Amino acid sequence: MDVPLKVKLAFLLRPESYPDRPTRVKAIETHLAWVFLTDRFAYKLKKPARYPYLDFSTVAARRFYCREELRLNRRLAPDVYLAVIPLTLKGLSELVLDGPGESIDFLVWMRRLPQDRMLDRLLAQRRLEERQLKALAWVLKDFYGAGAQQDWDGEGYRSRYREAILTNLRELRSLGFKNGTALCEAQLEFLERRADWFDARAAAGRIVEGHGDLRPEHVCFEPPWPKVIDCLEFSRELRLLDSADEAAYLALECQYLGYAEAGRRFLELYAQVARDVPPPRLLDFYLAYRATLRARLLLSRIRESAASVWPRLRRRAARYLELASGYTRRMQAD
Structure with a gap:
């Protein structure tokens, strides 16, 4: 019924x-x-x-x-x-x-879960400790290590980014965000120019089935170990990613909330415990791509939302595009 x-x-x-x-x-x-x-x-x-x-x-x-x-x-x-x-x-x-x-x-x-132990709350209250970030890095390192590595070649890995960036480009253009064009074109150029970096990540077995939506509001530092909730359950394809890409996404979301130093330190700690140090400009690509994607997803909700929330969605998207611009400039520095 x-x-x-x-x-x-x-x-x-x-x-x-x-x-x-x-x-x-x-x-x-x-x-x-x-x-x-x-x-x-x-x-x-x-x-x-x-x-x-x-x-x-x-x-x-x-x-x-x-x-x-x-x-x-x-x-x-x-x-x-x-x-x-x-x-x-x-x-x-x-x-x-x-x-x-x-x-x-x-x-x-x-x-x-206790709300006062969520990562976004700890950041806002300036109560986050480095030992907590290190514990999270260890949890994620073990998580990625326990998952089956994905047998992708470099071209297959790069083609997925290419398709996603082209989708971002079309959507941002259609919604009137002209600055998105330059960002997406720069990401496409980097993808081709540094193809060897992406190929090396795939060859090294760094592509795993991850969480898919690793944000501060999904991390809880409840003893005895950090817990991560609310993974992206509806698409395995979107959960397949470079573990460094997912770590960079959490760092980006920390920066979006105004806590860039915490995000940067988490990336350093994760690199140490996972013994995984990608080229810095590759991390900049991941950060720029994730910020652009977040902007596009926010803007796509305008079509189904009440007009009263449009300004807020556009402000949030503009902030992500601002972050994407900064990382794109760094990405192009080489």
Whole structure:
């Protein structure tokens, strides 16, 4: 039976809907999901969304990707991701969480993490310690080492960047960001001029299945080891990347928040513990590419967002493009 999303949301907003009987429920809407926070747990309901890069439009698809989210996130946060639970319809109208009846949707059930230990919060409060960054570097080094190395040749690796940069170029042009053209063209030129660097990364087995969305708000320094949540579950292709690229992405996001020194130090510590020191200009390419991509993704949301949020999206995108410009200039310094 097809139950409207607003009915599901209304049910999940009521504390009595949950088996642990919380005192209150807080709902957070993201681009692709609703997250319901109770006193101790979080319950994530995927939106019935469909885009060129994902399809959550059916109950079966949402069940599959909930299971993927559980499986993939247990790699870096095994005690946080608890289960996938059904939202069921009992009789003709009674909704039940993880109860008898027809399964009309599925949720990822998680333990809530202490917000005061999240990386973005520690940065904002100036409480981040170097030992924490080093512990994260070790966790990621072991994570990448445990994953299967991807058997890609250099051309295959470079072709994926080429396609993504061309997509960035088209989108930024269509949305009126003319400065994106020069950035993308410089990245394409670097990709060809330094093809040997990309080929060497692929040959050395540095292409791995990573997290895919390594941002400060996804890192928690809860003892005894750092945990990383909310990986990119809907596309294995986008999780396949150079481990140094993913480390650089976290550094970029730290800089975007205003903490460039923390990002720089994390990259240094990761290079030390992983014994992986790519050419500095290659890291600049990764940083420039990631910043340009983030700008494009923000701007693409304008088409589906209320006009009231357009200025904020454009300001955020402009900030990423500013960062991309700085890294592009460094990338071209050789």
